[in-house]
Amino acid sequence: MNQVGVIGAGVMGEALIAALISYGTAPASITISEKRKDRADELRTRYGIKVEDVATNVSKADALLLVVKPQDMATVLDEIKGSINKSAVVITFAAGKKISFIEQGLGTGNPVVRVMPNTPTLVGAGMAAISLGAGVSADQSKFVSGFLAATGKVIEVSEDLQDAVTATSGSGPAYFFRFVEAMVDGAKALGLSDADATTLTVQTIVGAAKLLDESGKSATTLRENVTSPNGTTAAALASFESDQLGDVVAHAMKAARDRSQELA
Numbered sequence: 001m002n003q004v005g006v007i008g009a010g011v012m013g014e015a016l017i018a019a020l021i022s023y024g025t026a027p028a029s030i031t032i033s034e035k036r037k038d039r040a041d042e043l044r045t046r047y048g049i050k051v052e053d054v055a056t057n058v059s060k061a062d063a064l065l066l067v068v069k070p071q072d073m074a075t076v077l078d079e080i081k082g083s084i085n086k087s088a089v090v091i092t093f094a095a096g097k098k099i100s101f102i103e104q105g106l107g108t109g110n111p112v113v114r115v116m117p118n119t120p121t122l123v124g125a126g127m128a129a130i131s132l133g134a135g136v137s138a139d140q141s142k143f144v145s146g147f148l149a150a151t152g153k154v155i156e157v158s159e160d161l162q163d164a165v166t167a168t169s170g171s172g173p174a175y176f177f178r179f180v181e182a183m184v185d186g187a188k189a190l191g192l193s194d195a196d197a198t199t200l201t202v203q204t205i206v207g208a209a210k211l212l213d214e215s216g217k218s219a220t221t222l223r224e225n226v227t228s229p230n231g232t233t234a235a236a237l238a239s240f241e242s243d244q245l246g247d248v249v250a251h252a253m254k255a256a257r258d259r260s261q262e263l264a
Helices: 011-023 037-047 054-060 070-080 099-106 119-123 138-149 159-170 172-189 194-215 219-226 232-242 245-263
Strands: 004-007 030-033 063-066 089-092 112-116 126-132 152-156
Touching: 004 011, 004 054, 011 030, 011 037, 011 119, 011 138, 030 037, 030 054, 054 070, 063 070, 063 138, 070 099, 089 099, 089 138, 099 112, 112 138, 112 159, 119 126, 126 138, 126 159, 138 152, 159 172, 159 245, 172 194, 194 219, 232 245
Parallel strands: 004 030, 004 063, 063 089, 089 112, 126 152
Antiparallel strands: 112 126
16 A cells, blocks of 8 residues: 555554554555644654644545544544545444445445454554455455554454454453453452462463463363362362353353444
8 A cells, every 4th residue: 555544543543553564564654643733743753654634644545544433433434535535445443333334424435444453452462353345455455454464363254243353352351351350359368469469360361371372272171181170270160150150251242242233
């Protein structure tokens, strides 16, 4: 892509700018539009990118990243539809907003790609799922998958599964953080200091995730490997089962999926 425009330069917007540069996009080919002048100046200094008003930005972009909140998307689409480069691929990162919503809001016939990223994108360990709208070319698809791969892993799914993706990887980091909070509190209740409880919990989970990612074994196999009959781990897992942890997680994910559907 000769020119990449980014609308919205918050935390996720910055992570995507870094990914674009890591992918090989020249900073001078990236233009942001951001309402907060101090934030725009900060990113221009940090990355060597350009800053333009929205109309100028979207008129020049071959790829346009919409990194705005779902509730702001309709306003943004109305603002850019009169100026957008009609051949640009539009890449939306707003939870719940369907490709058809973007297409109808623009009314310009631009090809649209819908993406659900997650917050570990900020440290290069993200998970993104993409869905392609009608008219997205092979080169445009390759570009989107390529720069997102610089933030972590990427899969392609049919759009009807995007709400399930939101409930799994989009909201998933918060489930993990809540579990960490509970483990830390549990460790403190057993007498450990806050610092020691945090260190023990975080490193245990980081190590377990690394083992799961690199061992090639399933979570079920790894769980069974560490669970001796009638041992301490077995006792803990029995408590999980009696408290129906699996049902709790499943219900939470369904709630997240349902809310994503409502945002449409």
